[in-house]
Amino acid sequence: MTKRDAKARWPSDRVGLSILAVVSGVFAALIVVTQLPYIILAIILAYILIPAQQRLKQYMSASSAALSLTSLSVLLLFILVAYIITIALQQGRGAI
Incomplete structure (x- = not known):
């Protein structure tokens, strides 16, 4: 194989x-x-917060x-998650 033939090879040949x-x-x-759920959440938050x-x-x-x-928005999300966890723990204690 000559140098000219080596240059003519396509990368897909490898x-x-x-x-x-x-x-x-x-x-x-x-x-x-x-990471898709987090990307979708970021897109939704950006869409909601644009007017504000x-x-x-x-x-x-x-x-x-x-x-x-x-x-x-991050603070509100943390408050919401803390509220949901508190309710879940209270209901869990009541079920026992």
């Missing part, structure tokens, strides 16, 4: 490289699938409005 690309793609898809962020931008800078809305 089976090992193709297998490595497929395996890497599968692992990347597995990582994305495990636009209103807050009239009174403060865009980064301050985004930071305050993000902090408030």
